[in-house]
Amino acid sequence: MGADFVQLSLTPLLIGVLAAIACALPGNFLILRRQALIGDAISHVVLPGIVVAFLITGAVSTWPMLLGAAGAAIVAVVLIETIRRLGRIEPGAAMGVAFTAMFAGGVLLLEQSDTSNVHLDVQHALYGNLESLIWLAADGWHSLLDAEALAALPPELPRMAVVAAIIAVLTVVFWRPLKISTFDEGFANAVGIPTGALGFALVVTAAVAAVAAFDAVGSIIVIAMFICPPAAARLMTNSLEAQVWWSVLFATISAVLGYVFAGYGPLWFGAEDAVSAAGMIATVSGVILGLACLFAPHRARVGVGAEG
């Protein structure tokens, strides 16, 4: 754990952990509201927006990407409405067509564009690029105190840290109305909680987390971070407060183990190359969910059968 670790592994590890936590926090509420696939929808829809923003500005930077993603979301809503009305098909099918078509469009756009000077290509967009987010200026732990080296941190790290911190603060501040409106929307309305605005803000927060995590884990795998840690956490406890803490723990374990397994796991089995860290993080989170389904203390759906 020396200079090599700080230079090559510390920043990707931190970015992975922060991305996983930023997605898992809103994921807890999305799952309880039966909106888990909103994360999936967002991750598909935002890709063309991010690519267009990249083509216009020529750089992978936060605000243009978020604006592009927001623009893509608006296009998606219009597209879904249009397909639904002109095609006279049910809303679910219209959404499925719109999401996939926009994602495919984003992939094509990305392939056609010249991205030789910046690391943005199809593979990056799909599977993330965690391994390349290294801290070249560092040559040991003491670099953490070296202003010059810190200035050369990959910009993805402070960006992800800020987004994760904002989401954590929002979760704490709006905890009570979020909990009440997720449990009982009618009652929440009656006590004056603006449930519509709150639900919309939750989806926007999830979208910001998805766009920010895009660099680290790619636009597909981000969905695993929304669903797997909170779903496994729900099986560990019957208290929402504890569930959120469990989800943060599971997100962290997924990111750390996933990164380590991806980098070193194949070598243990005699293979020569490392595998995709983002893919391994999603796999580990899935394995944790599987284990929770088998062994967690509250895996029985306690509400079932209580009718009457």
Added chain:
Amino acid sequence: MRNDSTLALRDANASLELAVDGGQALRPEPDETCPLDMRGLTVSYGEKPAVFSVDATFVTGSMTAIVGPNGAGKSTLLKAALGIVTPLSGSVHIFGRTFAESRRRIAYVPQRASVDWDFPTRVIDVVMMGLYGDLGLLRISGKRHRDTVLACLERVGMADFAQRQIGQLSGGQQQRVFLARALAQDADLYLLDEPFAGVDAATEKAIIDVLKQLKAESRTVVCVHHDLATVADYFDHVLLINVRKVAEGPVARAFTAETLQATYGGRLATTHIDQLKLPAA
């Protein structure tokens, strides 16, 4: 632009009503002593209205049953009073003010089946939600709040269940927890949506006892109710609706074979009506 047209629509409705039903003009203006007053309330989810031009006034310290067949708009009427659904036209006054201004004086018990009881939370946390008006966003709940919550659970006979996961409760116990949450709101007007639906006899007794206590404290209770057999026993006022209002008033006057026939039409056989304990007309 849109506001203007809505206003114009309301004005048109109001004058239309006066033209059609001169009696409406006799209703006193809603003042702060009237717990709930609805005028010309019309709500629509699609093309057909769920509630059409309902006028109703509720009396302080009364217990009113809102009665009508399935799909008659009973729950919708409550939700419109609470501002959960936006009426197409008409007005609601609660203690002479708008719903938003009187929010702290209202408690609401939704239908038990409207929430997911698998939600990861305990009985005590659900009742604590009734204190949201006091606690707001960030105030930390203290011993005083905890004592209030436990006292409310005691009143519905659920104090021993405070630490239970809500999914482990029976239907009747869940309904009592919802009532305890409404008690925690310490309101002057209680709106309950089918509080007796699918509960055991012990729970029904516990709930009606609490509601009668509320009435004794001069609070106003309004229940959507579907069991015609118990209306006369439990309630002193009744509002019969089937999209439109059929009758309102004291049970003795408004809950009769004629008004029931008019509310339910052919769906309620005459023999069935005969079996009901109707007040002597």
